[in-house]
Amino acid sequence: MFVWLPALAGLVLLGALTLTAQPFQLPTANHALFEPGGEEKFFVPTVGKPWTTGCFGCVRTDGRQMHEGLDIRCLQRDKRGEPTDPVLATADGAVAYVNRKPSLSNYGNYLVLRHQIDGIEIYSTYAHLREIRDDLKIGQPVKAGETVGIMGRTANTREGISKDRAHLHFELNLFVNDRFPAWYNQKFPGQRNDHGLWNGQNLLGLDPRAILLEQQRLGTKFSLLKYLQGETELCRVVVRAKDFPWLKRYAALIRPNPKAQQEGVAGYELALNFNGIAIALTPRAASELPGKAKFQVLSVNEAEEKKNPCRKLIRQRGSRWELASHGLSALELLTY
Numbered sequence: 001m002f003v004w005l006p007a008l009a010g011l012v013l014l015g016a017l018t019l020t021a022q023p024f025q026l027p028t029a030n031h032a033l034f035e036p037g038g039e040e041k042f043f044v045p046t047v048g049k050p051w052t053t054g055c056f057g058c059v060r061t062d063g064r065q066m067h068e069g070l071d072i073r074c075l076q077r078d079k080r081g082e083p084t085d086p087v088l089a090t091a092d093g094a095v096a097y098v099n100r101k102p103s104l105s106n107y108g109n110y111l112v113l114r115h116q117i118d119g120i121e122i123y124s125t126y127a128h129l130r131e132i133r134d135d136l137k138i139g140q141p142v143k144a145g146e147t148v149g150i151m152g153r154t155a156n157t158r159e160g161i162s163k164d165r166a167h168l169h170f171e172l173n174l175f176v177n178d179r180f181p182a183w184y185n186q187k188f189p190g191q192r193n194d195h196g197l198w199n200g201q202n203l204l205g206l207d208p209r210a211i212l213l214e215q216q217r218l219g220t221k222f223s224l225l226k227y228l229q230g231e232t233e234l235c236r237v238v239v240r241a242k243d244f245p246w247l248k249r250y251a252a253l254i255r256p257n258p259k260a261q262q263e264g265v266a267g268y269e270l271a272l273n274f275n276g277i278a279i280a281l282t283p284r285a286a287s288e289l290p291g292k293a294k295f296q297v298l299s300v301n302e303a304e305e306k307k308n309p310c311r312k313l314i315r316q317r318g319s320r321w322e323l324a325s326h327g328l329s330a331l332e333l334l335t336y
């Protein structure tokens, strides 16, 4: 007994560790993502296009348009051919936002959950739902794998989503700025912002497929923080701003700089990925800042810009790179 009990306790503990080290689960019963060659069974493409158009990234309109999440194929339908797959929380977390007015969004009925993983605040978004569970309220805790709704094809777009293409649109996002509504009012005076903080511009997508596959590959060694730190850099930019919400929310991404700590921080050098996510932030002293401009591009990874050009954050003028209007707007929001 005395030998057996600790062994059992060890197993239970091992089980718990495995669970915490594998934070993300697939959001439906469709697990073909993990099957070799299972892509056709997992992704729903756009009409007449290959499965890759259901992936995350510059996959739409011949690479010129961004798709911020994964379009996951349904496995079950009712008599009328409508999808009925339960939609499951990808990780432990809490309800952040519920939109039950499909006419107000191209995401239709959608749900956003907030998670804390590896010290990183990350959000998951589930769109085009037929139903969102009635009892879900803002702040309510949910468990990984818990049913939060039913797959559907709601959207306010004119062309809609055909029965054939019914899917779950699934995103993993980082949150940009708590002052988004004020920034939006200033930037787009008179324009409606039906979803407040939960406007898509305030949520920057990561590639859920890459994260899920990396987690599968590394098992208990997977770390969301390391994953983010390993994202490919598109460019480096200096910002003359030293107090913005990203610094607090994603403090784990800040790199040490003794000189700035000694002389005082006057700004930050940011490494951005192609989607505008600040994957590394290094404080800079006034003496280390290159000029007076509020934002300045320091370097560009041209191979990455060529590979993922659809977000158009930067542009080339002669031999020099500068921020394009999308990049400027992304940094204005980040540092607002």
Ligand SMILES: [Zn+2]
Pocket (backbone or CB within 6 Å): 067, 069, 070, 071, 169, 170
């Ligand atoms: Zn989609």
